[in-house]
Amino acid sequence: MLLKITILPGDGIGPEVTEQAVLVVRAVAGRFGHQVELQHKLIGGVALTAANDPLPPDTIQACLSSSAVLLGAVGSPAFDHNPNHLRPEAGLLRIRRELGAYANLRAAVFFPALEDCSPLRAEIVRGTDIMIVRELLGGAYFGQPRSIEGPAGSRVAVNTMRYGEEEIERIARVAFELAIKRRRKVLSVDKANVLECSRLWREVVTRVAKDYPEVKLAHQYVDSAAMLLVQRPTEFDVVLTENMFGDILSDQAGGVVGSLGLLASASVGGPVGLYEPVHGSAPDIAGKGIANPLGAILSVAMMLRHSFQLEREAAWVENAVSVVLGKGARTADLAGKSHSAITTAQMGQQVVEAVTDSV
Ligand code: IPM
Ligand code: MG
Numbered sequence: 001m002l003l004k005i006t007i008l009p010g011d012g013i014g015p016e017v018t019e020q021a022v023l024v025v026r027a028v029a030g031r032f033g034h035q036v037e038l039q040h041k042l043i044g045g046v047a048l049t050a051a052n053d054p055l056p057p058d059t060i061q062a063c064l065s066s067s068a069v070l071l072g073a074v075g076s077p078a079f080d081h082n083p084n085h086l087r088p089e090a091g092l093l094r095i096r097r098e099l100g101a102y103a104n105l106r107a108a109v110f111f112p113a114l115e116d117c118s119p120l121r122a123e124i125v126r127g128t129d130i131m132i133v134r135e136l137l138g139g140a141y142f143g144q145p146r147s148i149e150g151p152a153g154s155r156v157a158v159n160t161m162r163y164g165e166e167e168i169e170r171i172a173r174v175a176f177e178l179a180i181k182r183r184r185k186v187l188s189v190d191k192a193n194v195l196e197c198s199r200l201w202r203e204v205v206t207r208v209a210k211d212y213p214e215v216k217l218a219h220q221y222v223d224s225a226a227m228l229l230v231q232r233p234t235e236f237d238v239v240l241t242e243n244m245f246g247d248i249l250s251d252q253a254g255g256v257v258g259s260l261g262l263l264a265s266a267s268v269g270g271p272v273g274l275y276e277p278v279h280g281s282a283p284d285i286a287g288k289g290i291a292n293p294l295g296a297i298l299s300v301a302m303m304l305r306h307s308f309q310l311e312r313e314a315a316w317v318e319n320a321v322s323v324v325l326g327k328g329a330r331t332a333d334l335a336g337k338s339h340s341a342i343t344t345a346q347m348g349q350q351v352v353e354a355v356t357d358s359v
Contacts, residue, residue, distance in 0.1 A: 001035070002035045003034055003036045004066045004068075005066055005070055006039055006066040006068075007038055007041070008040075008063075008069060009040065010043050010044040010088075010281065011046055011073060011074050011075055012280070012286040013072070013279075014073035016289060016291050016344045017292070017296035018070060020347065021296035021297050021348075022038065023348055023349075024320075024348065024355060025038075027355040028304070028317055028355050031355060032316075039066070041056075041059040041063070042056060043055055043074055043092070044074030044091045045076035045281075047059065047091060054085075054088050054091025055094045064098070064271070064272060067272065067307055067308070068272060068273050068274075068307035069272060069273070069274045070296075070299065070300065072281075073281035074088040074089060074091055075089055075283070076088055077283055093142070096136055097137055097142070099270045099274050100137075100270020101136055101273070101274050102171060102269040103135070103136065103171055103269040104266070105133055105178070105265060106132040106134060106253070107263070107265075108129075108130040108132065108250070108256065108257050109128070109130075109257065110126065110257045110258070111258070111262070111321075113328075114258040117336065118258045124231075124232070124234075125234075125256060126234070127234045128257055129182075130233065130236040130238075130239060131238045132246055132249060132253060133175040133178065133238060134241060134243060134250065135171040136243060139163060139242045140159045140161040140243065140244050142243075144160055145160055161195065163197045168205065169207075171240065174268075174269070175188075175238050176209065176211070176238075178238050179215045180212065182237055183237040184214055185216050186209070186237070187220055187239050188202065188217065188218070188219050188220070188240045189222050189225045189245055189249065190202055190241070190245070191221055192221070197242065201242060202219055226248075226249065233253075233257075251278070254279070260278060260279045261291070261333045261334070263278035264277060264299040265278050265302070266299070266302040266305075266306045268307075273306050275300065275302055277296045285332075289345060290331060290332045294331075294351075297348070298317070301317040317351075319354075324350040324351055324354050329347055
């Protein structure tokens with residue numbers, strides 16, 4: 001198969017982690033006899049610097065003409081005072097929309113080798129395997145009107161949380177379909193005791209659930225879900241939620257399993273899938289070669305699975321990650337007191353070797 005992929009390294013640690021992820025793409029392609037065709041494009045702060053646009057037209061073109069997109073991270077404090085549309089993050093939000101990627105799948109899986117990395121006791125976190133299904137193109141991120149207006153000292157800021165029934169229904173179906181292949185549980189997270197959006201959300205999700213009688217649906221308010229996520233993480237299977245709640249809960253899930261650096265994501269639903277680690281650009285450690293590339297590498301596994309239907313190859317990459325963690329490979333975020341930290345490139349190299357060598 002031809003793996004035609006656009007690479008968007010972006011800002012901060014994005015280029016370092018995507019470089020390792022690309023090596024893994026090449027290794028797994030070599031191992032299983034696939035061809036790789038890559039093109040690198042600009043997004044985020046680097047695109048603002050080069051073209052004064054966080055998502056230049058030729059980046060969009062390249063993404064739309066490939067089979068999948070692998071993104072590193074966007075965001076840089078250099079643009080903190082820019083207006084919204086000239087911030088790096090605007091590039092990310094726009095590419096999600098351009099690609100029609102309304103379903104953001106974020107996997108938080110606990111690796112047995114990492115028992116000492118989670119802030120939770122081993123007996124609480126052991127067995128955690130959560131799939132967060134975050135709605136990605138609606139809610140307060142995209143709702144109109146939005147503004148900051150008024151005279152200095154008494155300005156007023158407005159954001160709009162907005163959801164239509166069709167938007168809720170299509171993301172709910174993604175969650176139920178995934179649940180069928182997993183432990184058949186969907187927890188829909190909302191704030192229906194306060195928000196109209198959440199009341200509609202709950203109603204539509206309950207209606208959609210009737211088409212999936214084999215899946216057990218439960219509803220939870222987001223505050224209470226946040227508490228349960230640290231108290232009893234193993235009880236979660238598929239978590240279905242709106243854009244901002246999903247943003248928050250997925251970082252928390254990263255903390256639960258030991259490091260946000262491990263979390264991978266797939267943004268699907270449109271013609272071309274977008275794959276990115278959940279961690280951000282981490283400007284404080286950028287350029288030091290110490291970032292954890294496993295989130296990006298595990299995003300490659302999600303790409304193989306969701307864009308190319310290469311389940312065997314996807315599982316191969318995931319297994320390689322397990323193997324290197326089992327051997328004690330730890331980047332700084334995972335090292336703690338018991339291990340010495342290896343670099344981004346060393347971690348990438350170990351995964352490449354595990355992909356190439358394992359039988
Ligand atoms: C994420 C990030 C983004 C988001 C930012 C960088 C716009 O936090 O992917 O979780 O909020 O979606
Ligand atoms: Mg986030």
